[in-house]
Amino acid sequence: MPKRPKKLWLMKSEPSTYSIEDLARDRQEPWEGVRNYQARNYMREMSKGDLIIFYHSSTTPPGAAGVARVSCEAYPDPTQFDEKSPYFDPKSKKEDPRWSLVDVEFVEKFAQLIPLQTLKDDPALKGMLVTQKGSRLSVQPVEQKHFQRVLKMAGATTKLA
DNA sequence: GCCAACGTTGGC
């Protein structure tokens, strides 16, 4: 198998639903419930080993909370077929599943959350999707220079390969 | 709680 460079991502979660602390406890978690095609397509591009900035949204303040890692290739999200799940999708067919997910494993929790405003104020992060107004996408690609910069701001121990 | 920015749905 040829090695390919790791891709880098940012994934948002409301900490009241699932936080970096929850992931630290669980070690690994299926990223259920993404119901946006663009976000789904990005998950389908992911490979085991890709690194993720774990972002806390809809909280005060929102911001980058830690680092996670993709732990498997995308597979069908089982909650789309579960009538009792809030993520149930009656239009999705078993033989042609509409929604995918990846499993995500804990890597590191930042000593301190890096607030969105701090990310926005840093000229080195100009162009990073999450700092742009109206960016609602819950799964986004991150450029290496931006990922590296966030790690540095956080004093993170994680190193890019 | 408000509302801007989008994505989705469905009538036509």
Add this chain to the structure above:
DNA sequence: GCCAACGTTGGC
């Protein structure tokens, strides 16, 4: 295929 209505995300 257009687009109005509606729903959701997520910062503030």
